[in-house]
Amino acid sequence: MSVLARLVRAAPAGALALALVGGCAAGGGADDGASGADVAAGGPGSADADAGEPTRAASDQPHPGGPPPGVVVDYQLGGGYPAPDGVGGVVRDVTDEPEPGLWSACYVNGFQTQPGDRDAWLTDHPDLVLRDDAGEPVVDEGWPDELLLDTSTAANRAALAEVLGAQVRACAERGFAAVELDNLDSWTRSGGRLDEDGAVDLAARLVAVAHDAGLAAGQKNTPQLGTRGRDEAGFDFAVAEECAQYDECAAYTEVYGDAVLDIEYTDAGFAAACADPDRPPSTIRRDRDLSTPDDPAYVFAAC
Numbered sequence: 001m002s003v004l005a006r007l008v009r010a011a012p013a014g015a016l017a018l019a020l021v022g023g024c025a026a027g028g029g030a031d032d033g034a035s036g037a038d039v040a041a042g043g044p045g046s047a048d049a050d051a052g053e054p055t056r057a058a059s060d061q062p063h064p065g066g067p068p069p070g071v072v073v074d075y076q077l078g079g080g081y082p083a084p085d086g087v088g089g090v091v092r093d094v095t096d097e098p099e100p101g102l103w104s105a106c107y108v109n110g111f112q113t114q115p116g117d118r119d120a121w122l123t124d125h126p127d128l129v130l131r132d133d134a135g136e137p138v139v140d141e142g143w144p145d146e147l148l149l150d151t152s153t154a155a156n157r158a159a160l161a162e163v164l165g166a167q168v169r170a171c172a173e174r175g176f177a178a179v180e181l182d183n184l185d186s187w188t189r190s191g192g193r194l195d196e197d198g199a200v201d202l203a204a205r206l207v208a209v210a211h212d213a214g215l216a217a218g219q220k221n222t223p224q225l226g227t228r229g230r231d232e233a234g235f236d237f238a239v240a241e242e243c244a245q246y247d248e249c250a251a252y253t254e255v256y257g258d259a260v261l262d263i264e265y266t267d268a269g270f271a272a273a274c275a276d277p278d279r280p281p282s283t284i285r286r287d288r289d290l291s292t293p294d295d296p297a298y299v300f301a302a303c
Contacts, residue, residue, distance in 0.1 A: 065177040065216035066236040066259050068103055072302045073282045075239075075263045077107055078290035084300055089282075091180060091239065091261070094167050098175045105218060105239075106171030110164055110181035110206055111199065115145035122147075128160055130193055140189055148186050151198035161205035168206060172213035179210050180218035180239045184225075200225070203233035218261075223251035230255050237261070244279065245269030253280060274303035 067073055071088035080096045083089075089103035098104030113121045113129070121129055122137065130138040130150040140146045150156050171179045184203060187194035203219075210217040211234070219225070219235040223243070229235045237259035243249035244264055252260045260280035264270040270285040287299040 063178075063211055063216040063236045065214065066218075067105070067178070067216075067261065067282065069258055070281050071103060072284065073103070073105070073261045074284060074300065075261070075286050075290060076292075079292045081292045084302075086302060092176075094171055094174075098177070103178075104176050105178040105180055106174070106176040106215075107180055107182060108164065108167045108171065108206075109146070109183060111151065111183040111186040111202070112140055112143075112146040112148055115143075118145060118147055121149075125159070125163060128156055128163070130190060132191070132193075138190060138193065140183075140186070142189075146183075148190055148194070151187070151194055151202045153198075154201070157198065157202045157205060160202055161209060164206060165209040168209045168215065169213050172210075172215050176215065178216035178218060178237070180220050181206055182220045184220050184229075185222040196225070196228075200228055200232050203229070203235070207234040219252075219256075223248045226251070227255050239263070240280070241265070242269050244273035244276065244283070249273070249276070249280060250278070253278065270301065270303075279303065 067089055072086055073089035073091060074083055074087045076090050076092050076096075080090065080092050080099065083099055083102055087102070089105070090099045091105040091107060092098065093107045096106075098106075128150055130148040130152075132138050137147045140148060149160055151160065168179050181203060184199055187196055187199050207217040216236040217234065219229040219233070219238045221239070221241055222229065223240070225233075229238070235256075238252040238256045239261045240248065240252050241263050242265055243252060243260075243262050245266060245268065249260070249262060252262075258281050260282070262273060262280040262283040264273055264283065264285050265288045267285075270283075273279045273283045283303045285299060285301040287297050289295075289297060291298045293300075
C-alpha cells in the first residue's frame with residue numbers, strides 16, 4: 001500500500017480559494033447532475049453519472065500541455081522563486097503565478113479542503129464535506145486542518161466539480177499549462193466511507209474541466225490506480241512523491257512513460273532514484289517543507 005499520509009501539502013490557498021468557493025456557491029449550477037466531462041463534451045448528464053459510476057474521460061489523447069520530454073521540473077509549492085539552473089519547469093500553488101518562459105503546472109487540492117478554507121467549506125458547502133457517524137467532519141489524520149470532501153454520490157461529485165472547477169479554470173486564467181490534483185487517494189483515509197470509483201469519477205470531471213480550459217492534468221500519487229487514472233480519469237502525466245523511496249516509480253512510468261515528475265525528500269530516496277537508469281527523467285530532491293532559497297532548510301538537487 002502507498003503511504004497513507006504524504007508529508008507535503010501546499011500552503012493554504014488563502015483569499016483566492018475562499019473567493020472561488022464563495023463565488024461558486026452563489027453561482028450554483030450543480031443541480032442538473034451534469035459532470036465535468038459532460039460539460040466538456042457539450043452533452044447532458046450521462047447515465048453513468050446518474051448511477052454513480054465512474055465517468056469516462058472526455059478524450060483518449062494526452063493533452064498537449066503536459067511536461068515537455070526530458071525537462072526537469074522543480075516543485076515550488078512553498079512559494080515561487082527563480083528556477084535553478086537546468087530546470088525547465090515548475091509546479092506552484094493555485095495562488096501563485098507561472099514562471100515566464102518555463103512549463104508551469106498549478107496545484108489544486110482536489111479531494112480535501114485547504115487549511116485556510118475549512119470554515120468556508122463548512123459554511124458554504126456543508127453537505128459536500130464528508131461526515132462521520134456522529135455528523136462530524138472527517139479529517140485527514142496526517143493533516144488535521146484538512147477535511148475530506150464527500151465523493152460518495154454522483155450529485156456530490158457534480159457539485160464538487162463545479163466548486164473545484166473554478167480553481168482549475170483560475171490556473172488557466174493565470175497562464176499555467178497544467179494542473180495537478182492533490183489527495184486523489186483521500187478515500188484510503190476515509191474509514192471506508194469513500195471508495196476508489198468515486199475518486200476516479202470526480203477526477204474525470206475535474207480533468208474534463210482542465211482539458212476544456214486548455215490545461216493538461218496530472219495524477220498525484222495513488223499508484224494503486226494502475227491504468228485507471230489515464231484511461232478512465234484522463235490524466236496526462238503523474239506527480240509522484242518519493243516513488244523511489246517506496247519502490248513505486250514503475251507503477252507510474254509503466255502508465256505515463258516519461259511524463260512522470262518524481263520528488264524525493266530523503267538523501268536515501270534520492271540516491272536510489274539517481275542510481276536507477278529507469279527513473280523518471282524529472283527526478284529531484286526537495287526539502288519536506290518545500291521552502292524557498294532564502295530559508296536555511298532549502299534543498300534542491302536533480303539527478
